[in-house]
Amino acid sequence: MKPAPFDYVRPASIDEACAALAVEESVVIAGGQTLIPILAMRLARPARLVDIARIPGLAGIREEGDAVVIGATTRQVEAERSAVIAARVPLLARALPFVGHAPTRNRGTLGGSVANADPAAEIPLVLVTLGGVVVVHDGRTTQEIAAQEFVLGPMMTALATGALVVGLRFPVWPDRRIGVGFHEVSTRASDFAFAAAAAQIALDASGRCTKCTIGIGAATPRPVRRDALATKLIGSTLDDTDIRAGVADAVAELEIMVDSHASPDYRRRAAKALAVRALTDARDAARGVPV
Amino acid sequence: MKVELNVNNARASVEVEPRTTLVDCLRDNLGLTGTHTGCEHGICGACTVLLEGEPVRACLMLAVQADGYAITTIEAVAPAPGELSIVQDAFCETHGLQCGFCTPGMVLTAEALLRRIPDPTRADIVSAISANICRCTGYGQIVEAIALAAKRLAGSNLPRQVVPGEPA
Missing domain, CATH: 3.30.465.10 (Uridine Diphospho-n-acetylenolpyruvylglucosamine Reductase; domain 3)
Incomplete structure (x- = not known):
């Protein structure tokens, strides 16, 4: 588990970093928490690492x-x-x-x-x-x-x-009554998720949903927003039945990832349950109910 | 490449290949073999060291990335040769170790936790050590050790210092 040899450069500015990255086989290293395992397992063998971690102005x-x-x-x-x-x-x-x-x-x-x-x-x-x-x-x-x-x-x-x-x-949403929800499922805490859902909603004074966004990740090849679902929920009071029915439709048409870690059926069912939980948490938080 | 490191409050100049990880540099170039090499890809936590007082994986950092940071290894935890820190002593007393392979990482993780949260809940302790694998104890006694160390630190009149050279 030792990386193959590579060169290491530490550019002093963003422009220097871009020039260094234009050279073939160069990859960026910042925190290195994904890259170094990839190098150690020799899944990648770049010729050169460009360390951007200390470029002034890039953090904050x-x-x-x-x-x-x-x-x-x-x-x-x-x-x-x-x-x-x-x-x-x-x-x-x-x-x-x-x-x-x-x-x-x-x-x-x-x-x-x-x-x-x-x-x-x-x-x-x-x-x-x-x-x-x-x-x-x-x-x-x-x-x-x-x-x-x-x-x-x-x-x-x-x-x-x-x-x-x-x-x-x-x-940043300027709305006064905002709630968020985030859920994922994985084999153990800190491991890669099989499915994940994120939601943020805003309510007006009467408890009607004025803004809504919902995203699904991990089950899909890339994170995706479900805008049709969000549009459907805006204007509703986000009752459990609204959320459940909307999520079922939104998840049915998702392109689900296929790999050896979890079956597509499982990922789709998990994504559905997690999306319901994320929206429910977001609604309850915006209503002022402790989540 | 030549790298200037600050390990346990001492300056060290080492000549390493860019691909040398911090854990290999600590062990092979500086002879600090208390930091253990386990999985070498960031899963097990045996190579945990403190970087500016916070636990990090020494296998997920290159030695050439580490210059200028204050690095603390298990060798700096005991107050004097032949003595144990309060955390180390609590691990002994509660049987918080068997084979000892994960122990340096566990002790440093505990030292960093107790510095940030002097009165941790059980959930705080479990969350802190969840990144470190132990295959002997079943974790029960490790949680007990850290809780005992927290209690003893609260009642001790020793300066609260983990990173050597930093003010208590």
Whole structure:
């Protein structure tokens, strides 16, 4: 379990990093919590690692208008303990404890999780669910790519050669009565999920749903939003029967991942149950019922 | 490549290949064999060290990534040669170890937990050690050891210091 040899460079700026990444067989290392096991198992043998972890300005959490922007190399533990994330992006705060386990969150980064695009990863699921954006720099220009268009499939993204994820933009809902829910199922705590669901809703003063978003991950090759379901639930009072009926339809048409870990039938049933739970939690939290 | 490390509050200059993990560097270059090599892909937690006081996998970090960080290994936990820290002593007393392979990682994880949460609940303890595999004890006595250590630390007049060189 030793990686094959590679070169190691540590660029001082984003532009230097992009130049280094334009050289063939170069890969980014930030926290390394996924990359190093892949190297140790020799599933990949890159010629060169480009370490972006210490580039000034790439880490940090800042509020920007109606969004919170998280720098690519911000460690997961920092977001987990951030008061800004807890108050402004509660769905991310709810999901972060499910990401790996504490020692990997101490090193793992948010940008790395999205750039890696593991179907079971929680952070891309939250970003897709909220309609967030991946900020990418290619050495010349900075581009914003909708998360849903960025994550293309298992470990596949729209990131071009020589381009670098520099940040994630999470939309903030200004609504007063917001609730979130996040559920996943895995063999053991901290292991890869078989299915996951994330939901965020807003209620008006009368308890009617004014905004709703629901995302499914892990069961699917990439995280997906169920916008037709959200549209159906907006305007309702989110009764249990509304949620159950809507979720059943939304899950029936999902493209489910096939692999040796869990059967497609199981993943679909799990996704359905978890989506119901996530929406129910979100509704109850917005109503002020302790979850 | 040449790397300047700060391990247990001592400077060390080592010559390593970029592919050398921190755990291999600690063991092979610095002779600090208390940090154990288990699965070498981030699952077992035997190689846990503290980086700036927080537990990390030394097999999931390259030595060349580690310069400039304060690294603490199990060798720095005991207050003096032949003595045990309160946490180590609690592990002995409650039979929190059998073969001892996971113990350095467990002890460092416990030290970091008790520094951050001096009065942990059982759930806090279980959550903290859930990233470390033990194949002997069944975890019951390890949870007991950490709870006992928390109680003793609360009643002790020793300075609360885990990372050498940091103010208590």
